[in-house]
Amino acid sequence: MIQVGKTNQLQVAAEFPFGFQLTATGDDDTTVTLASTSAPADLKVGDTLEAFVTTDNAGALIAFAQTPLIQIGETRVLRAVNATDFGAFFDWGLEKDLLVPAQYQEQPVNPGMHYVVHAFYDEKTSRVLGATKLHYFLRDKETGLEPGTQVECIVYSKTELGYKVVVNEVYAGLIFHFDAFKPLRIGEKLDAVIKNVREDGKLDIALQRVDKVGRRTLEEAIIDDLEAHGGFSTLTDKSQPDEIYARFSVSKAAYKKALGALYKQRKIVIDKQAVRLVTK
Known part of the structure; x- marks a missing residue:
């Protein structure tokens, strides 16, 4: 069965002056047109190939030998190339741009900017479309994720409470401003952790673990870093937050707590200029 909006394994059933007719194995009734301009060189009847299947403006199935930047069910960062009253068009790596209709836009789209887009198949129009209004498609309640899960x-959006995020391309989550500890950009990809699963199933996300496991892991990372640099580091509790984040991907507050714990354990000494590993 041919999956629209997905890459399919297809076979060349016929060749025409303008291109090729493709079918899926065991499905001779459904045909897809592959234009000559998109076909691999030396393609001939009987060959098999992987091709992405979508529809043209009339709803007919067409194929591209190229793999697009996004397929249905996926959420990706794409660049807008054009905008009209009825919708915006995004570059998804094919000759024909991906349409995001106006009713599926979170906000007006500006050409040249990047947005987080979800691809879906619209039954009403028989077309593969995109959306930046992601809450239509993301699950707002988790099914099995637990606090501490990476x-x-x-x-994809900034609110008064924090940053809305797509979690594992499936779920909607929120990073509160006090858990972000640095400005985040729309479209930015992050390694994060489940901080809390609320009673209604919604997800609170943090950029770092704040439990005992997270603190212990950070302490171990600091020791490893000191050992790798001869037992010496200029990254102190007075350093700038962005310098700390660049090295350990944690907030300044978390780093200071870890240094304090290591100091109490007499594993390090700290002064205004440096952190030093205690040698036995």
């Missing part, structure tokens, strides 16, 4: 996030 996740991948994409920032």
